[in-house]
Amino acid sequence: MVTTDGIKLRSARPEDLVELREAAVGALCHDGDAAEVVDLLWNGPSTRPELRLTAEVQGRAVGVALGSLSEASGVVRGHVNLLAVAPGHQGRGYGRELLRTLEERLGACGAQQLVVRGSTPAYAWPGVDFRYTAAVCLLEAEGYQRTDEAVNMKVDLATAQLDTAEDEQRLAGQGLTVRRLLPEDEPGFSAWMLGWGGTWQQEAALALTHDPVGCHIAVRGEGDRAEYAGFACHGVNRRTWFGPMGTEESLRGQGVGAVLLRRCLADQRAAGLTHAEIGWTGPLRFYARAVGASLDRAFWLYRKDC
Incomplete structure (x- = not known):
């Protein structure tokens, strides 16, 4: 699909991965392993080829959206696992177009509900790190409702x-x-x-x-x-x-x-x-006492009915 301002939204291909990693590294400033995150979510067991999207500008992949499907209590969920746009191309609506296109494809795959939460077993975050302000604003503007929150704790291994x-x-x-x-x-x-x-x-x-x-x-x-x-x-x-x-x-x-x-x-x-993260932490007191873990990252989980 080509939008009115010349952005080409299409299925991402393996040959795009180098540029998709670069886009993620630039966009995910709070995740030092952003390139590895792209590979993790690209290869997730619930990911389909049609749920890997890119925004192409002048022949270059500058944005990425990755989704997957799961089922819980008889409801088919469509997961928005990654949405990132390279810094030089942010603020132009590319993220919104990627999100909407991914939503359409998730719906076509049978999703009854759209969620932004960890798509286990292969997931990168419990939800959206609330420090990614643009992502939070986009999701809420597109009708997603915050349903829960989760935290990670950090351990200084030194x-x-x-x-x-x-x-x-x-x-x-x-x-x-x-x-x-x-x-x-x-x-x-x-x-x-x-x-x-x-x-x-x-x-x-x-x-x-x-x-x-x-x-x-x-x-x-x-x-x-x-x-x-x-x-x-x-x-x-x-x-x-x-x-x-x-x-x-x-x-x-x-x-x-x-x-x-x-x-x-x-x-x-x-x-x-040098440090470890305790993901999607449950018993905070246990980890604090056992290894001196401290609260580090907070994530908001979102849902939107199709």
Whole structure:
């Protein structure tokens, strides 16, 4: 589609990715890994080719919109996962045209509701970082209603106390072993993870593809008799992010989660990262006490009925 002012809105192609990454890097000033975010969302399991859009000006891709589909409680959701326009082309309505075109395509794919919220298992944010003022203003002008909010916490890996030796010894006395997830754990671990619901099983499975594996577990016993009691992942979607994490209810409050958390953060520090983000944070007090995490980013979640 060519608009009245000569902008060509079309499906994005793999050969556009270099320019799409450049546009995202320029636009997403609060995300240092913006180029990687484009790749993550481009390759998301719920993304279709027709839900990858670009705005082309004079033969150059200067804007990107990426969407996906999901279903919850019988409602098909169309996700607006990324909307970015290169700085030199902002303020000209390109973002609005990309959004409207993506909405049309999501509707044609069966979406009954449009949302701006993390499209798990492959997501880059819980919603819109409210510091991206232009994005917030555009969404609200286009009829999106704010439905919820989420926060990320930040951990300074240079100062966080991440030693776990003493606590691991204490847990061993209770019959619990804390270790890295192994490839041979996959069948039993994946079956156990299904009990957590949502997409955590899929997210944890991604951790097995990393080297070293980006998941630590707490188990009783070993081999075929292993009983999984807790898990924690890092770097599943974004290198600096921690999560998801879960501990069996009967073991909560005994320090299992803190050990798993610290082991993951130690991995991230060893990989050269200076900070970690705890994404879509739930128990704020736990993370603050366990590793000195502090509130960092806030996200607004939006919805619009088709």
